[in-house]
Amino acid sequence: MSQRILIIEDHADIRRLIRMTLEFEDHEIHEAVNADEGLAAVQQWRPQLLLLDVMMPGSMDGLELCRRVKSDPALGRPWVVLLTARGQSQDIEAGMMAGADAYLLKPFSPLKLIETINSLGTAGATS
DSSP states (O other), X not given: OOOEEEEEOSOHHHHHHHHHHHTTXXXXXXEESSHHHHHHHHHHHOOSEEEEXXXXXXXXXXXXXXHHHHHOGGGTOOEEEEEXXXXXXXXXXXXXXXXXXXXXXXXXXXXXXXXXXXXXXXXXXXX
């Protein structure tokens, strides 16, 4: 099943790894380099899935973008997978409180990324 996926990550090598992992499926993939650009891309493309880095430069971080996207029904209520190197329980809790559907610790394997995305797809989207 093809999905519109938005990768919001400030490191080009990580964006490239994610894109290469997802290109085996028939997805429409867009990229943004920070949360501000990511918010504009969500408004324009209405992706079904955001792969969202937590720590990025700019006026907001990934948690703030997640909160904004999840609190605005006009944005289509996409699934949000947070990508971060911060794996303390309080970091994970903050991500879930922001509305994330899943939390992937960096470095993650391509297989783990695909498993995480597939588990969301079978969770029964309500939109």
